Amino acid sequence: MYEIRQYRQGDSLKYINWKSTLQRQDIYVNIGSQPIVKNVLVTILITDDFNENDIAYDYFHSLCHKMLNQEIDFDIIFQNITMDHYVIYHINCYDNYKDVLYKMLSYKIPSHQRYSLSALNYQYGCLYTATSKGIEEERLGGYYG
Structure with missing residues (x-):
């Protein structure tokens, strides 16, 4: 609003x-x-290049940090290579974010993993993907003010 x-x-x-x-x-x-933003989803695109991944994590962390500073809740999505599906973690404070970031760094995340979000299309208004080139924004079917 x-x-x-x-x-x-x-x-x-x-x-x-x-x-x-x-x-x-x-x-x-x-x-x-600020406009009302509901159900923001954030992820990172991992590649086989460690330097690119460092840059992508920098963008990812900067985006998450900015949203937390603005008191915007968001969800993080990623997949552990040993899992056959992705997991979504709700982030609403720095401690919560640090716990999830630790999980992300300790798990093996598949390379070049993009998420098919058709099932989540109306639950999320926007998907932000951190890559080595910056932040990609994708508007989804949910409400985005």
Whole structure:
């Protein structure tokens, strides 16, 4: 959700709230709060290259750290190579994150593992995948404000 106010000279056009603008016949912009994000899923793409994996983990950790600082709960998905399915861990605090990160680092995660999330499509609004090239964002069928 956003707070809105009337447009002021110098406001960025990308923040225009078109629905309110059309309803009120004056230009309104979104301000103040962050959009509501529900059910964010985060994962990492592991490769056979240790240097690429270090970079991917840096991106992964930075993203998780940023969301925790903004008090955004999220889920982490990964697969232990000895399991025949993935696991999802809910993250809502730093201690919880550290426990899951320890599990991720101690398990053997399959290389080049991308997740088929069709079964989870409406439970999650967004999937972030950390790679050696940065963070990939995929919008899913669930609510994403």
